[in-house]
Amino acid sequence: MSDTRSKADVIIVGGGIIGCSIAYRLAQEKLSVIVIERDRVGGEASGAAAGILGPQAEADSPDPFLDLCLASRSLYPSLAEELRSETGIDIEYLTDGLLYLAFTDEDEHELEARYRWQSSCGLRVERLSAREAREIEPRLSPEVRWALRFPDDHQVNNVKLTAALARGAIGRGARFLIGRPATKLVVENGRAVGVETPEERLSAAQVVNAAGSWSGQIDCSPAPQPPVSPVRGQMIAIETPQPVLRHVVYSSSCYLVPRIDGRLLIGSTMEHVGYNKKVTVEGIGGLLRGALEIIPSLNSYAFKEAWAGLRPYAPDKLPILGESQLPGLIIATAHFRNGILLTPITGQLIADLIISGKTSTPLERFSPNRFQ
Structure with missing residues (x-):
């Protein structure tokens, strides 16, 4: 050179x-x-x-980090248009929102606290009954007690x-x-x-x-x-012949992300195992159990692939x-x-x-x- x-x-x-x-x-x-x-x-x-843009779903309290995340989320609509115009690539920025489901007493306590403080901060968050949650996502488990909907938490194809x-x-x-x-x-x-x-x-x-x-x-x-050290996150993709969700869906066990190409992503573990990107039976088994808790009918769909990535952790x-x-x-x-x-x-x-x-x-x- x-x-x-x-x-x-x-x-x-x-x-x-x-x-x-x-x-x-x-x-x-x-x-x-x-x-x-x-x-x-x-x-x-x-x-x-998985491409989730979910600062509200994951925040436990208002702080400077949440402010940074919210500011970044607000840049996505213009960035998506800018990149489409400049590069011809559609980054699949989807704005259907995110649901966080309660299955247990502990889930209810956590979501209730999140609903209170986010509402008081002026952030958009909706409390849905079990019936209302299943009206917008009919395949959800009948075991869902209630849910929060975050209309401003979105997703993108990373x-x-x-x-x-x-x-x-x-x-x-x-x-x-x-x-x-x-x-x-x-x-x-x-x-x-x-x-x-x-x-x-x-x-x-x-x-x-x-x-x-x-x-x-x-x-x-x-x-x-x-x-900085790596934290392994294992992920799964299953094939869905027809869409099974519109929203990104969270539970305390896992999350589900519907993609435009028909895949449903299931994630993710958090494991301090060094630079080891192996996919494990334990990791995949736990994710599948969590996914079936959310949508029991997923057991009839085809498993497509599994992988792991290393997140940089301070x-x-x-x-x-x-x-x-x-x-x-x-x-x-x-x-x-x-x-x-x-x-x-x-x-x-x-x-x-x-x-x-x-x-x-x-x-x-x-x-x-x-x-x-």
Whole structure:
């Protein structure tokens, strides 16, 4: 590679959905961008996810993290149209909403508390009787006691979203180097100035570590490595000859996500097992039991496939976003269960930080330096 092609304004380590989102926004601002990906674009958690945009369904209380999630969710309608216009890819942004079902006393207590505080915060949430829930989703189990409906929690096809962001970034001049793991940062005079791979040294004014579960595997000396570890999530897809659901449906055991192509996704486990992506009998068995509790008739449908992904996890379960202790190095990782949801706002905020040195949303709560 020539010297010119070895240089860029920004190097992004990681070609998952977060790295692609950042690359897309930076390329729109006419910065030169190189994305380094160890395997293939969207090949890890980005491709293994279910594409749920459910901040309200998963929130236990109002806090800055929920604010970040809600802000990102609000960006999806315009992002879907923008990407369709620019890349020709329909990211299958669906707005039917999300149901959360109560089967037990504990479920009822949790959902009742969620209904109260979200209503008081002005968030849209509806309490449905069992009859009302089955009127809108007739295949639900007769054992459902009642449900919450979150009309503003939606879904997207995460695989198509990643592809669209990558295509949009490439169309605006970003370069993707595939199959090239970043081994270490290049540091000169106390500043990150590039990245080394087994094949070459790449130079840039700014480096972004968006390597997901592998963020902590890159030698960032003298900066501390991000405290990120992988959490395995196993998933199932079954074939449904006709649609069985309109909504994304949650229970305390699992969730179900209907896809336009006729698949029904069932997820997901959360297992601290290192970099092990094996699909296990125990994991799949638990998901199937949870799915049958929600819709007993699923036992007659065909099993299509199962897989596992590794979610990047920080000790406090919050994303790591912002400038590190090392000048020139920005971290954008540890999105855990919310990587797809937080894709639009992460791309926007990190691009703003690189271009202007400031962000519209405060990032102190998510700072890489909070662990020091």
